[in-house]
Amino acid sequence: xxxxxxxxxxxxxxxxxxxxxxxxxxxxxxxxxxxxxxxxxxxxxxxxxxxxxxxxxxxxxxxxxxxxxxxxxxxxxxxxxxxxxxxxxxxxxxxxx
Numbered sequence: 001x002x003x004x005x006x007x008x009x010x011x012x013x014x015x016x017x018x019x020x021x022x023x024x025x026x027x028x029x030x031x032x033x034x035x036x037x038x039x040x041x042x043x044x045x046x047x048x049x050x051x052x053x054x055x056x057x058x059x060x061x062x063x064x065x066x067x068x069x070x071x072x073x074x075x076x077x078x079x080x081x082x083x084x085x086x087x088x089x090x091x092x093x094x095x096x097x
Contacts, residue, residue: 011081011082011083012081012082012083013078013079013080013082014074014075014078014079014080014081014085015078015079016082017029017030017074017082018071018074018075018078019078026071029082030067030082031059033082033086034055034059034086034090037055037086037087038055038056038059041055041090041094051094051097054093054094055090055093055094058090058093058094069089070086070089073085073089
């Protein structure tokens with residue numbers, strides 16, 4: 001954890017998430033980003049919850065396949081910010097209407 005503390009002052013790159021975090025920390029970070037994106041989507045579109053529901057269904061109803069998709073995407077773009085990369089995937093799967 002000490003290694004993460006020094007890097008918290010900047011946005012986490014995909015490399016940070018995949019290679020500087022434990023597997024548990026990485027999973028929690030990715031899940032937190034997805035949760036935040038779903039909440040932000042609902043806040044922007046309320047009372048319509050279809051965008052939020054789409055994001056939740058995409059992430060939680062795929063039996064782990066989507067987590068593999070996300071980690072492969074992060075690995076291919078390791079110098080980019082992880083949150084933005086995950087946002088791009090959610091927009092592909094659940095575009096704003």
